[in-house]
Amino acid sequence: MAEKTSRRTILKSGLAGTIASLFLRPKAAISHDIKRYPDSFGVLVDLSRCVGCRSCEAACNAEQKLPSPETPFTDQSVFEEREHGQRRRTDETRYTVVNRYDVPGQEHPLFRKVQCNHCQEPACLTSCFVNAYTKTPEGAVIYNPDVCVGCRTCMIACPFYIPTFKYSSAFEPRILKCIFCYDTRLKYGKQPACVEACPQEALTFGRRDELIKIGRRRIEENNGHYVDHIYGEYEAGGTSWMYLSNVPFEQAGFNTEIPHEPILDSVKSFLAIVPMVLTIWPALFAGFHLLATRKEGRQELQHENGREEK
Amino acid sequence: MKTFTYENVDLPITGANKTDGTSWSIKERLWLGLSLKQYLLQLQRNPVNWLLLIIFSVGLPLLLQRYTFGLGSVTHASNDYPWGLFLGFGLFGMVPLSASGFLLGTTVTLFGREDFHPIERLALLNGLLGYFFAVVYLEVDLGMPWRLAYPMVVSFGPAAVLFLVAWHVATYLSVQIAEVLPALFEWLDRPALKTHIKRIALGLTIAGIILSTLHQGALGALFTYAPTKLHPLWLSIEFQWIHFLCSAIFGGLAMVIVSSTLINRYMHWRCGDAFKKSLDSLTLGMAKGASYAMITYLVIKLVALAHDNEWEYLLTGWGLYYLLEIGLGVGLPMILFAKGVRYSAVRPVRIAAFITVVGIIWNRLNTSIYCFNYQIYQEIPHWKEVWLTITLYALYFVVYRFIVYRLPIVFDWEESSNRTSPL
Numbered sequence: 001m002a003e004k005t006s007r008r009t010i011l012k013s014g015l016a017g018t019i020a021s022l023f024l025r026p027k028a029a030i031s032h033d034i035k036r037y038p039d040s041f042g043v044l045v046d047l048s049r050c051v052g053c054r055s056c057e058a059a060c061n062a063e064q065k066l067p068s069p070e071t072p073f074t075d076q077s078v079f080e081e082r083e084h085g086q087r088r089r090t091d092e093t094r095y096t097v098v099n100r101y102d103v104p105g106q107e108h109p110l111f112r113k114v115q116c117n118h119c120q121e122p123a124c125l126t127s128c129f130v131n132a133y134t135k136t137p138e139g140a141v142i143y144n145p146d147v148c149v150g151c152r153t154c155m156i157a158c159p160f161y162i163p164t165f166k167y168s169s170a171f172e173p174r175i176l177k178c179i180f181c182y183d184t185r186l187k188y189g190k191q192p193a194c195v196e197a198c199p200q201e202a203l204t205f206g207r208r209d210e211l212i213k214i215g216r217r218r219i220e221e222n223n224g225h226y227v228d229h230i231y232g233e234y235e236a237g238g239t240s241w242m243y244l245s246n247v248p249f250e251q252a253g254f255n256t257e258i259p260h261e262p263i264l265d266s267v268k269s270f271l272a273i274v275p276m277v278l279t280i281w282p283a284l285f286a287g288f289h290l291l292a293t294r295k296e297g298r299q300e301l302q303h304e305n306g307r308e309e310k
Numbered sequence: 311m312k313t314f315t316y317e318n319v320d321l322p323i324t325g326a327n328k329t330d331g332t333s334w335s336i337k338e339r340l341w342l343g344l345s346l347k348q349y350l351l352q353l354q355r356n357p358v359n360w361l362l363l364i365i366f367s368v369g370l371p372l373l374l375q376r377y378t379f380g381l382g383s384v385t386h387a388s389n390d391y392p393w394g395l396f397l398g399f400g401l402f403g404m405v406p407l408s409a410s411g412f413l414l415g416t417t418v419t420l421f422g423r424e425d426f427h428p429i430e431r432l433a434l435l436n437g438l439l440g441y442f443f444a445v446v447y448l449e450v451d452l453g454m455p456w457r458l459a460y461p462m463v464v465s466f467g468p469a470a471v472l473f474l475v476a477w478h479v480a481t482y483l484s485v486q487i488a489e490v491l492p493a494l495f496e497w498l499d500r501p502a503l504k505t506h507i508k509r510i511a512l513g514l515t516i517a518g519i520i521l522s523t524l525h526q527g528a529l530g531a532l533f534t535y536a537p538t539k540l541h542p543l544w545l546s547i548e549f550q551w552i553h554f555l556c557s558a559i560f561g562g563l564a565m566v567i568v569s570s571t572l573i574n575r576y577m578h579w580r581c582g583d584a585f586k587k588s589l590d591s592l593t594l595g596m597a598k599g600a601s602y603a604m605i606t607y608l609v610i611k612l613v614a615l616a617h618d619n620e621w622e623y624l625l626t627g628w629g630l631y632y633l634l635e636i637g638l639g640v641g642l643p644m645i646l647f648a649k650g651v652r653y654s655a656v657r658p659v660r661i662a663a664f665i666t667v668v669g670i671i672w673n674r675l676n677t678s679i680y681c682f683n684y685q686i687y688q689e690i691p692h693w694k695e696v697w698l699t700i701t702l703y704a705l706y707f708v709v710y711r712f713i714v715y716r717l718p719i720v721f722d723w724e725e726s727s728n729r730t731s732p733l
Contacts, residue, residue, distance in 0.1 A: 084390075084686070084687035085686075085687055086390075086686060086687065089389065089390075090389075091389055123535060126469050126470065127470050127471070127472065127535050128467045128470055129461045129466075129467040129470040129471075129472040129473035129475075129476055130460050130461050130464065130465040130466070130467050131465050131466060131467035132465070132467075147457075147460055147464055147465040148453070148454065148457075149452055149453070149454050149457045149458065149460050149461070150452045150453015150454040150455075150457070151452060151453075151472060152392035152393065152453070153392075153470070153472050153532070153535065155389065155392035156392055156393060156532075156535055156536050156539070157535035157536065159536075159537075159538050159539070161389070161390060163389075164389045165381075165387075165389060165392065165453060166380075166453075167380055167381045167382030167385070167387035168380050168382045168387070169380050170376070170377055170378055170379055170380040170381075173380060173381070173453035173454060174453070255538060257538055258538050259537065259538070263535060263537065264469070266534045266535075266537045266547045267471060267531060267534045267535060269534075269547055269548050270471065270527065270528065270530075270531035270534060270550070270551045271469075271471070271531075273527070273551070274474065274524060277520060277523050277524055278520060278524075281516070281519060281520045281523065282516055282520065285416075285420060285515075285516050285519055286512075286516060288420060288421065289419075289420045289421070289422070289512065292420065292421040292422050293421075293422040
């Protein structure tokens with residue numbers, strides 16, 4: 001430093017820095033507890049009952065007023081569709097899809113419905129920096145397009161690859177995903193359109209706690225028919241939509257490596273350091289500065305003293 | 311420009327006054343003291359400008375297309391890869407390379423290493439522009455760019471890592487503007503304003519350290535949202551933020567070495583005596599810092615491997631690729647840096663700096679695109695996305711050059727008071 005650094009300037013700038021950091025300080029480190037609503041709704045999907053009729057897709061399309069697809073919903077050839085070697089996924093024109101899996105050793109092909117699983121502690125919600133997502137007490141994870149900035153972090157964070165982005169629009173892009181028919185049905189305690197449309201009772205709508213009991217009972221009563229696991233009971237901290245399967249879940253395209261803790265847990269190790277850095281760094285580096293420039297100060301002082309003596 | 315400096319004793323502009331004592335007008339300062347004809351001539355003589363012209367002639371229409379027909383018209387509109395090159399290169403790549411501002415600011419202002427002063431301004435400018443253009447890239451990538459300020463004013467999601475990134479990058483940008491302002495004040499003949507900034511310099515520097523530590527780390531922590539999607543070798547839940555922060559340290563230093571090397575070579579007329587004289591020793595000094603940061607980085611990479619017990623992955627194809635990235639991107643330049651410092655040779659250091667910059671970008675692209683979704687498929691960006699990324703980088707280059715040509719970044723401004731008597 002060219003000019004002399006007195007203790008006073010240090011204190012002044014240190015204080016200024018601290019005050020600044022207090023004002024600038026985002027409350028990122030305080031990860032809030034997400035309420036687990038005890039009476040929330042959910043759906044239990046029984047893969048062994050699904051016949052791949054795609055009625056649920058059609059019902060969803062009508063209920064959410066989505067554009068009609070090129071091929072009708074009765075067309076079974078869509079099960080052969082592959083993009084980048086992947087089966088169909090949700091996109092801006094469809095919030096739910098049914099995919100076929102030919103499992104070796106099984107007489108019938110297996111069908112799996114994909115839609116938002118409506119997590120108990122949704123990664124999309126916790127990763128959103130404008131709080132565009134809400135987990136409602138009814139169990140739905142809904143989205144507010146009025147505050148969304150379009151950063152697409154929710155799509156990165158969702159372990160189920162559910163949220164999709166309306167890339168086709170320059171002026172009104174938004175995230176599109178299944179909202180559990182919240183606005184039109186769930187809010188009034190009614191089951192979503194896809195569940196209502198299912199002719200096979202493959203989808204069971206009810207309170208989440210009840211569904212887990214139903215699932216357990218079904219596993220027990222049909223001894224050995226089902227895999228002894230309800231997918232979604234614990235995955236990613238638990239989801240409102242859950243699955244029963246008669247084949248190992250990974251053979252039906254499920255990711256079985258998804259941790260049982262909420263996705264937010266893996267981010268917490270970083271969030272925890274934020275307050276430490278904010279509080280310790282100013283003092284620490286101001287101290288370094290004092291140490292590093294101490295010699296200079298002393299030399300100057302000696303210099304001055306020397307001059308005075310002369 | 312070189313030819314004009316030979317022809318005219320006044321050029322290049324190094325202070326408020328011409329040699330005869332009259333002062334340069336702002337217009338003259340903007341035109342580098344050249345007449346319009348001369349200015350256009352020097353533009354035309356430089357082959358780089360023709361390359362820029364080609365890039366912009368395709369890139370600017372593409373930019374228009376992106377803002378009228380949506381992101382989907384210039385990218386693959388992938389729902390599986392929501393982040394492409396604009397963020398992978400522009401945000402995750404540019405920000406670590408812009409750590410230079412806070413690093414050199416810390417060295418000079420906080421640790422009192424005045425000997426690094428000749429290169430401090432270049433480092434600060436490099437930081438400021440890097441951050442600014444990271445935001446420009448973000449503005450191209452965001453679905454609703456007009457809502458950029460929403461996380462600050464409209465709606466808050468304080469538990470999100472990106473919330474922290476947004477706030478910190480925004481505040482740090484203002485800190486950096488304040489740090490670069492003295493150069494502008496000098497150029498505008500308002501040296502008095504400098505004292506205000508100087509008074510808060512230490513506060514600004516410390517704020518810079520805090521903000522940089524957190525947002526460099528936060529960029530890494532963003533990937534901890536995808537523990538099942540990113541390959542485990544590129545993701546360490548506990549150490550990701552340290553990896554990103556530590557690599558930003560040598561990335562930022564390497565970027566200043568690269569930038570100063572280019573400026574010294576292709577804009578030699580612009581460099582001041584202090585800059586020219588001290589550049590070699592400063593380069594070696596920064597190389598020393600970079601090699602320390604690199605060995606630290608290698609050690610914590612190793613710690614992360616051991617902590618997550620990921621040794622078996624090293625024997626897979628991904629593991630070989632990982633070792634290749636570490637070896638070529640960090641190991642090789644580290645050895646070159648160390649050699650350069652040991653034998654006081656600047657050449658290997660400069661080569662190493664180039665490799666390091668490429669290595670950092672490689673690492674960030676691997677993390678954000680190549681090793682993301684490693685279990686499903688590889689995304690190859692659309693050519694328009696690549697071209698747009700290059701276009702924005704060319705814009706960055708043009709702005710960078712524009713400022714270095716004019717403001718006292720690599721030379722010392724001669725105040726008008728210093729030259730009161732006409733020669």
